[in-house]
Amino acid sequence: MSIINNHQKDFDKAVEHFISDIAALKTGRANPAVLDSIKVESYGTFLPINQLASIAVPEPRSILIQPWDKSLINNIDKAIQGSDLGLSPTNEGDTIRIVIPPMTEEARKEIVKSLHKKMEEVRIVIRSVRDEAKEEILAAEKNKKFGEDEKYNLIEKLDKITGDYNNKIKEIGEKKEKEIMTV
Structure with a gap:
């Protein structure tokens, strides 16, 4: 036994x-888990986005990322663009919005x-x-x-x-x- x-x-x-x-598989709807594989350069090391920002899903097809340290916003933006997920982030100053395109x-x-x-x-x-x-x-x-x-x-x-x-x-x-x- x-x-x-x-x-x-x-x-x-x-x-x-x-x-x-x-x-992490895309479903055509916003899911914060799709960002789990993305590492962002910060403070001399690479960290997952969810350790650097709050991630919300305000609408079914958009993700909103609010970095706790606003100086990291460009690094987060660059990391998302450089990922192989095909996401297009929009830097809105103090937040990043990702609109999930229909599949x-x-x-x-x-x-x-x-x-x-x-x-x-x-x-x-x-x-x-x-x-x-x-x-x-x-x-x-x-x-x-x-x-x-x-x-x-x-x-x-x-x-x-x-x-x-x-x-x-x-x-x-x-x-x-x-x-x-x-x-």
């Missing part, structure tokens, strides 16, 4: 990573394709965690830590947990796909 519990956190970590990974059907389909790739990647991680746990179960049974019945019970439970996590990934992915395809 503890073998499965030991791997539970690996399953959870894979799902958490997947959720944070797909949060074409083709762009939406490309993002869905990327989502499906990420879903498959996390399924592979979940399978490898399952395989690792199964190897430990088989080794423990071979070393006489428990009997054959217990081995089959643990493998059955492991398969159920793996299926539950795969279903969770599918649900999250379908929800995100619907969000992306909604105009």
